[in-house]
Amino acid sequence: MGKTNKKLLFLLISMMIISIIISGCKKGDVEKVEEEMEEDIEQKDVSADVGAKKTNELVDRGEKIADNLVELIGVEGATAIIYDNEAIVAVEIAEEVELDENMINMIKNTAIESDGQIKEAKVIADKKTFDIIDDIAQALIKGDSIDKYKKEIDNIMKKTK
Numbered sequence: 291m292g293k294t295n296k297k298l299l300f301l302l303i304s305m306m307i308i309s310i311i312i313s314g315c316k317k318g319d320v321e322k323v324e325e326e327m328e329e330d331i332e333q334k335d336v337s338a339d340v341g342a343k344k345t346n347e348l349v350d351r352g353e354k355i356a357d358n359l360v361e362l363i364g365v366e367g368a369t370a371i372i373y374d375n376e377a378i379v380a381v382e383i384a385e386e387v388e389l390d391e392n393m394i395n396m397i398k399n400t401a402i403e404s405d406g407q408i409k410e411a412k413v414i415a416d417k418k419t420f421d422i423i424d425d426i427a428q429a430l431i432k433g434d435s436i437d438k439y440k441k442e443i444d445n446i447m448k449k450t451k
Contacts, residue, residue, distance in 0.1 A: 348372045349430045351405050355379065358404040359397060363387075369424040370401065373436060373443050377401045377411040378450065380420040389415050412450035419446060 352370040355377055359368035364387035370379045379401050383389050394413050401411035414420060423446065426439045436443075 348436065349427070351407070352377070352427060352430075355401045355404045355411075358400055362396065362400060364393065365397070367420075369420065369427050371423055371427055371430070371436075371443065372405070372408060373447070375407065375409050376447070377405065377408045378414065378423060378443065378446060379411050380414040380423040382417075382420060383415055412447060414446070414450050419449075422446065 348371075352372050355370040355372075356368040356379075359365050359370070359379065359381060364384050365381050366384050367382035368379065370377050372378075379397060381397060383393070387393065397413050398411040402408055414423065422442070426442070429439070430436060
């Protein structure tokens, strides 16, 4: 390769590097694109956020109730769902504890006092229903709508104390 060809090749490569540097993304352009993407995402999520906020609030309130219930002597596990201003409370009772009216009333009162917005608390102590309520609560935590479980919850509420 001759001297002239080497100079042309060097000039061509130099020009390509300079053009890449000049035409490459600038920080301002990247930030602008990111802002536009965030605005698009926010606009798309507005309708989902309304339902999600309500569900998230109900989930948080249910978790608060369950946390307070497991502090009671004799309650080994608890899960709660808030539905139509009522709490459906599923509890696992210690083997040495009897689930009598006093215990049921203590659980109901603790649930109502823990939330302040619910009118009633329904108590469930059987393992099968506890698992169903817990599965629903976990699905709500993951973002499912409570409306998806309306029929199942209505059936459980009919059977509770």
